Amino acid sequence: MCGIVAAASQNNVVNILADGLKHLEYRGYDSAGIAVIENENIHSYKKEGHVSELTSILGKDLASNIGIAHTRWATHGKPSEANAHPHISENSIAIVHNGIIENYIEIKEKFFKNIKLESETDSEVLAHLINFYAKDNNILDAVHSALKEVKGSYAIAVLDKNNSSEIIVARHGSPLIIGVGEDSNFIASDAHALIEHTNQFIYLDDGDMASVSSSEINIFDKDKNSVNREIKKSNISLGSNSKNGFEHFMLKEIFEQPEAVKATIQDRIINNSVPKEILGPSAEKYLDGFKVVQIIACGTSYHAALLAKHWFEKLAGIPCQAEIASEFRYRKHAVQPGTLSICISQSGETADTLSALRQIKEEKNYIGTIAICNVPESSIARECDSTLITHAGPEIGVASTKAFTTQLVALMLLIIVLGKNFEISEEIEKSLCEQLQTLPEKIKSTLDLDQEIAELSKIFSNKEHALFLGRGSHFPIAREGALKLKEISYIHAEAYAAGELKHGPLAIVDENMPVVAVAPNNVVLEKLKSNLEEVKARGGKLYIFADKKAGFKSDEISQVFEIDAPLNPVAPILFTIPLQLLAYHCAIIKGTNVDMPRNLAKSVTVE
Ligand code: M6R
Numbered sequence: 001m002c003g004i005v006a007a008a009s010q011n012n013v014v015n016i017l018a019d020g021l022k023h024l025e026y027r028g029y030d031s032a033g034i035a036v037i038e039n040e041n042i043h044s045y046k047k048e049g050h051v052s053e054l055t056s057i058l059g060k061d062l063a064s065n066i067g068i069a070h071t072r073w074a075t076h077g078k079p080s081e082a083n084a085h086p087h088i089s090e091n092s093i094a095i096v097h098n099g100i101i102e103n104y105i106e107i108k109e110k111f112f113k114n115i116k117l118e119s120e121t122d123s124e125v126l127a128h129l130i131n132f133y134a135k136d137n138n139i140l141d142a143v144h145s146a147l148k149e150v151k152g153s154y155a156i157a158v159l160d161k162n163n164s165s166e167i168i169v170a171r172h173g174s175p176l177i178i179g180v181g182e183d184s185n186f187i188a189s190d191a192h193a194l195i196e197h198t199n200q201f202i203y204l205d206d207g208d209m210a211s212v213s214s215s216e217i218n219i220f221d222k223d224k225n226s227v228n229r230e231i232k233k234s235n236i237s238l239g240s241n242s243k244n245g246f247e248h249f250m251l252k253e254i255f256e257q258p259e260a261v262k263a264t265i266q267d268r269i270i271n272n273s274v275p276k277e278i279l280g281p282s283a284e285k286y287l288d289g290f291k292v293v294q295i296i297a298c299g300t301s302y303h304a305a306l307l308a309k310h311w312f313e314k315l316a317g318i319p320c321q322a323e324i325a326s327e328f329r330y331r332k333h334a335v336q337p338g339t340l341s342i343c344i345s346q347s348g349e350t351a352d353t354l355s356a357l358r359q360i361k362e363e364k365n366y367i368g369t370i371a372i373c374n375v376p377e378s379s380i381a382r383e384c385d386s387t388l389i390t391h392a393g394p395e396i397g398v399a400s401t402k403a404f405t406t407q408l409v410a411l412m413l414l415i416i417v418l419g420k421n422f423e424i425s426e427e428i429e430k431s432l433c434e435q436l437q438t439l440p441e442k443i444k445s446t447l448d449l450d451q452e453i454a455e456l457s458k459i460f461s462n463k464e465h466a467l468f469l470g471r472g473s474h475f476p477i478a479r480e481g482a483l484k485l486k487e488i489s490y491i492h493a494e495a496y497a498a499g500e501l502k503h504g505p506l507a508i509v510d511e512n513m514p515v516v517a518v519a520p521n522n523v524v525l526e527k528l529k530s531n532l533e534e535v536k537a538r539g540g541k542l543y544i545f546a547d548k549k550a551g552f553k554s555d556e557i558s559q560v561f562e563i564d565a566p567l568n569p570v571a572p573i574l575f576t577i578p579l580q581l582l583a584y585h586c587a588i589i590k591g592t593n594v595d596m597p598r599n600l601a602k603s604v605t606v607e
Pocket of ligand 1: 298299300301302344345346347348349350353398399400401483487602603604
């Protein structure tokens with residue numbers, strides 16, 4: 001988390017830094033700061049709160065050819081001006097840091113026992129350590145020596161008062177890219193921050209360092225050998241960061257889902273069949289030999305994994321486990337030979353998922369790794385054997401919406417390909433392809449519920465708690481609905497498999513407890529109806545999102561919202577849409593910051 005932007009130019013960099021920070025705010029937004037070198041001195045400006053708070057204190061005539069900037073998501077130390085980056089040592093070295101220095105207390109004890117730190121951060125210690133080494137070394141060597149002492153993850157950009165033409169950068173475990181310009185070069189946590197200035201990027205490898213001036217970029221590996229890294233052209237378009245007339249990114253992204261789904265299936269379904277070539281040439285390594293599938297992910301991506309487990313087992317007869325990455329990485333595994341691992345991640349930089357992937361690659365019983373990811377240049381996409389990109393386009397709202405539905409679509413394409421050696425017949429493949437192709441239109445019709453759901457939110461947003469119920473492949477959708485609601489409206493919401501209700505949660509149902517149910521017209525419909533009767537009998541208020549053929553009618557206790565979701569495997573995707581809208585409208589009524597909800601960040605690149 002946290003966003004870094006830096007620039008060295010023949011021109012003034014202040015606006016480049018300020019604009020870059022605005023594009024990176026999704027990575028953290030509790031405080032922001034900027035440092036530039038002017039008249040051979042480091043000048044730094046910091047402010048608690050959003051980037052706009054910082055830009056409001058930057059003088060109009062502030063000018064410099066070199067600078068670093070940061071937007072923070074607090075890990076060590078509360079959000080405050082003192083804890084905001086850049087951190088400065090003796091007015092000589094300024095750094096911005098993304099990641100966690102795990103041994104910062106040991107470093108402080110070893111080198112700076114008697115120094116009183118100005119902040120509570122791990123990053124400040126690193127600034128002092130670099131300054132310590134810079135007393136006898138050039139700045140590149142100083143950064144290299146300092147980083148040898150460090151345990152943890154980092155992406156850093158360093159300014160040295162005595163070297164006003166170069167920025168030193170380094171990364172290990174946290175993303176950092178270099179943007180290549182004409183008479184300027186740039187550094188950022190991701191390409192969106194720089195796309196107005198360049199579409200040429202160098203993706204640093206883990207352990208790389210670089211010195212970047214307005215005219216030169218020199219890259220070194222972890223042993224300080226000079227190395228070349230390819231310059232890649234990015235396809236991100238200039239308009240992709242805008243709200244396109246919508247009030248919030250989240251709403252825009254909800255409404256983009258028909259197009260995003262279309263883009264994700266485009267060229268991947270040919271004559272109602274999905275060619276194995278969608279997985280690239282490395283698929284040969286695992287396609288014929290895998291026996292079981294294990295999916296690793298966090299948050300919303302984990303909910304996609306839970307639904308995929310149902311699909312893998314029901315449609316293809318392939319045994320499948322879904323694992324939360326942060327749990328997976330710290331437990332011993334009994335891995336079956338021939339296990340194919342799938343990592344799902346919108347950002348492709350989630351630290352827990354990335355770390356789990358790296359463990360998997362060390363273990364001999366895994367036959368291959370596949371990424372389902374929205375960012376082609378991300379670490380997870382690059383480190384897996386095969387990558388199936390979800391063509392959702394940039395997702396800026398912290399609450400994942402179109403990333404989720406396109407992950408599900410990509411997973412279905414994957415299941416079709418992988419399942420051909422198992423139980424997916426030509427007939428099943430054809431039917432699944434047809435369902436996927438009608439999905440964009442069906443999502444469009446489901447979005448028509450928007451106004452009805454906005455009305456419902458007027459009642460719902462007064463509640464402090466909510467229960468979400470679903471069964472089978474719709475239980476992950478109920479979980480995702482509950483996550484969306486708590487994430488942006490701060491209403492406490494929990495999801496249960498409806499059959500579990502009587503095993504405990506029913507105790508909290510009374511007239512103040514809204515219960516949201518996801519009700520497809522499937523084999524467990526009658527069971528679900530009985531579960532909902534249990535709620536009614538306790539006076540609970542029901543809000544039922546039901547397939548129009550499921551036979552629910554609104555009455556004084558239940559309000560029914562009809563969805564045209566024919567009984568087929570992709571139906572759960574459609575039930576996602578109204579739950580996203582419910583969360584959005586509740587958040588609007590509650591006046592929360594929808595796109596940047598409190599305490600969260602879009603890309604979780606720390607543990
Ligand atoms: O980028 P990833 O998909 O790996 O992110 C995983 C979670 O952090 C993410 O899905 C998070 O739960 C979302 N904010 C949920 O809306």
